[in-house]
Amino acid sequence: MKNGILIFLRLKMEDHEPDDTVKEKIFYIITRKINQLPEAERNLLEHGSTYIGLNAALCGLIANSLFRRVFNVTQARIAAGLPMAVIPFLTAHLSYKGFVSFPLNTGDLNCETCTITRGGLVGLVFGGLYPVILAIPVNGGLAARYESAPLPEKGNILTYWTRISKPIFRKMLFPILLQTGFAAYLGSRQYKLVIKALQLPEPGLEFQ
Known part of the structure; x- marks a missing residue:
């Protein structure tokens, strides 16, 4: 079932239901299937964006420290460090969730290569470059x-x-x-876990 998510898109063609209704059904089915996965795999799907956010926060703190040395800034360590951790964390976390995790859970993202590409781009732009760029005006100020x-x-x-x-x-x-x-790898892992979840039998039908 290489393109397992695509089977749900056929519901739209067969049932001729409104788009919103079909998406709700897809989201419900995928969520129910994901809940059948082992806890460790379920946590990776549910909290993967948090890991991206934490890495972005770390990048922000490292960039902040490097710019502080260049500008010889010794004051306001907490005042500068806090936004350099919190803002990149929230930006990367929400971006990954919006561009990768949520589309996977709704069936809108059904290509592994697309998932890897999206994950890598989010990691590059919002998790890596953005924290460094953000450190420039913070420490310049x-x-x-x-x-x-x-x-x-x-x-x-x-x-x-x-x-x-x-x-x-x-x-x-x-x-x-x-x-x-890391973000690209996480995207690949999450895609494979969704496919694995879709292949699980419905509860109560294992021995039928």
Whole structure:
């Protein structure tokens, strides 16, 4: 049953029911099947986006630390560290849930390659690049407030930020690639678990 999720899309053609009704049925059936999986596999499906969010928060804290060193900022550790952990966590968590987990549970995502691609892109953009980019204005603002480092004049802003950010992006390359690979792998695992759940027999029919 390589394309197991697709069997439910046939309901739409056979029953000629409204789209919303069909989607509700698909969501109900897939959810019921997922609940038959072992707890460890069920947790991976239900909380996979949380793992992506935690990795994004870690990327945010690492990037924040690197920019603080560049700008010689020693003040406001908690005030800067908290948003650099919370905002990337929420962004990556919700993005993965919206682009991967929820479409899988509703039958809208029925291609393993598409799932891997979506997961990898979410990991790259929201879990890796976004936390690093977010650290730039956060720490630039602190540097300006506490005058811990000389900031550029208006005409040299782009050149200055490019020069400052390049070495940090190079240092963050491994965490970003790790996050991308992990998110892609998680997407593949979740897709296979949904297919596995769909292949399980209905409760009470195992011995019939």
